[in-house]
Amino acid sequence: MKKLFYLVCCTIILCYSCKKDNDYPTTTVTVQLAYPAGSEFTAKAGVAVKMTGRSTSFDAVTDAAGKATFVVPTDVYDISATDTRTGGSARVYIYSAVKSGVTISTGGTDPEAITLELQESETSQIIIKELYVGGVPKDDGSGPFQYDRYTILYNNSNTAAHLGNLCLATTIPYNAQASNPYYGTDGRLTYESEGWIPAGQAFWYFREDVVIQPGQQIVIALANAVNNTLVHSKSINFNNPAYYCTFDNTKFTHAATYPAPSASIPSSHYLKAETYAPGSAWTLSNTSPGFFIFDPQGYTPSAFAADLSKTDQLNSALISKKVNVKWVLDGVDAFLLNNTGNKKRLTATVDAGYVYHLNGQGYSIYRNVDAAATKAIEGNEAKLVYNYAYGTTAVGGTTDPSGIDAEASIKNGARIIYKDTNNSTNDFHLRSQASLRN
Structure with a gap:
């Protein structure tokens, strides 16, 4: 009798799992980064691209042609990317784009292709x-x-x-x-x-x-x-x-x-x-x-x-x-x-x-904190204070991924970038x- 009960439970769980998988079909999405005409920079591999839906988000990086590939469920997404480059005279250029309210639906056999038109800006003092x-x-x-x-x-x-x-x-x-x-x-x-x-x-x-x-x-x-x-x-x-x-x-x-x-x-x-x-x-x-x-x-x-x-x-x-x-x-x-x-x-x-x-x-x-730039300052690393404790990940917020406590480090004599x-x-x-x- 116990064996029969176990088999019935397993069958129910299996059927439920199958139904759950079928309820959330996915679609392949390709995101192509397009750099501004006249820019000295072109596509490269490794640029982070994010698709943020109503309840979850997905991350991917570009290939050498500037294309990132995702497999995502049906939802409405914000799609964004940022690429930072250093040009002549040490000028820092930022190429960014965001496309909001993109509806991704299932049913097609070909990947859904989206182009992000990057816009150029420079960092500020x-x-x-x-x-x-x-x-x-x-x-x-x-x-x-x-x-x-x-x-x-x-x-x-x-x-x-x-x-x-x-x-x-x-x-x-x-x-x-x-x-x-x-x-x-x-x-x-x-x-x-x-x-x-x-x-x-x-x-x-x-x-x-x-x-x-x-x-x-x-x-x-x-x-x-x-x-x-x-x-x-x-x-x-x-x-x-x-x-x-x-x-x-x-x-x-x-x-x-x-x-x-x-x-x-x-x-x-x-x-x-x-x-x-x-x-x-x-x-x-x-x-x-x-x-x-x-x-x-x-x-x-x-x-x-x-x-x-x-x-x-x-x-x-x-x-x-x-x-x-x-x-x-x-x-x-x-x-x-x-x-x-x-x-x-x-x-x-x-x-x-x-x-x-x-x-x-x-x-x-x-x-x-920009950890790499901050540590690169001569004599700075010994003054940095770690174990940052003011993040809000426990309430659904965020934290500083560097782990550096900027305020404590400044009090300790460090220069923060x-x-x-x-x-x-x-x-x-x-x-x-x-x-x-x-």
């Missing part, structure tokens, strides 16, 4: 090292405190960087999971072919030229530039004369977002705002921001804001400025963790990937504690 927007739990457990936002800009190069014309901006839609009217019927952002991205509502810029030396950084409080730890112990203390802040009460008057900054922050460190859409505070998503920095080449910030030919208007509230992608120095596209409605807003030349974010927990978006491939999936991770809390 100034990068976004960290972006903290989600807030922290209040001490009384009543919910999150979300008025302690900041970003850190870092000089990742070997020469001094001048920020006199640099601007801070955010895309629209403000949330990655929101409906995005900029997507065309072909699944591509309509402004991608026109070479611009939207800077929604307003942007910020410095009152004077700011110089950042190699391996140095500046902190910019994006709201509540005070010592927030006096009320919320897990929050951020911005009471520091070296810090900068977004504060322009001639343009934005929301008291909870913009109380008078800490007296220790000089007024010359207040960034000014240029506004072109309604609102008493700058709109910066606390769940999934599309944040970027740019230099409006050929314009002053105020002249760029005043140029009506650079204005794009979706409706009375969603008004933006058309920022030429060649002006963009760096950007990060954040997706809300555990949400299937996320869509890319930054184009491939700015950011060919995305990083997951979760708000209200004190998490920040932090840049990964951060990854900069114009692909947030490679370059950033979700950090379990904002670095300014350390």
Whole structure:
């Protein structure tokens, strides 16, 4: 009787397994990387390509002809690739592409062929090292405190960087999971072919030229530039004369977002705002921001804001400025963790990937260490601190694959070089504690 029961169970399991396999047929997909006409570089083997579906992702590398092959189940995919090359005069070029909303279905016998048109960009001196927007739990457990936002800009190069014309901006839609009217019927952002991205509502810029030396950084409080730890112990203390802040009460008057900054922050460190859409505070998503920095080449910030030919208007509230992608120095596209409605807003030349974010927990978006470049600095390796403990893989987030604790290493005298491939999936991770809390 036991044998009969065992055989019946095995038969049921076998039938279920067969049904499960048949429920998930696969299709072969080839992705061909196409380099821009006139580029000094052509296809090569070993370039990583990723297909990200609604619940899983697949990775492959190109062959010598620049073609990557996948075997994937039916789903809607985002397909992306990034290739970094060094050209003449040690110039670093990044070739990136992302194609969103690609439906892969089964039934055909031939491989499905997809071409990714790579776009060329160069690395920047100034990068976004960290972006903290989600807030922290209040001490009384009543919910999150979300008025302690900041970003850190870092000089990742070997020469001094001048920020006199640099601007801070955010895309629209403000949330990655929101409906995005900029997507065309072909699944591509309509402004991608026109070479611009939207800077929604307003942007910020410095009152004077700011110089950042190699391996140095500046902190910019994006709201509540005070010592927030006096009320919320897990929050951020911005009471520091070296810090900068977004504060322009001639343009934005929301008291909870913009109380008078800490007296220790000089007024010359207040960034000014240029506004072109309604609102008493700058709109910066606390769940999934599309944040970027740019230099409006050929314009002053105020002249760029005043140029009506650079204005794009979706409706009375969603008004933006058309920022030429060649002006963009760096950007990060954040997706809300555990949400299937996320869509890319930054184009491939700015950011060919995305990083997951979760708000209200004190998490920040932090840049990964370029281990090879950091170790190559003479005398640096002995100063590096390992066993990085601030990753968020346990909550479905990410971690720094280098294993190097950048903040601890800097305190130990090391010079850090951060990854900069114009692909947030490679370059950033979700950090379990904002670095300014350390």
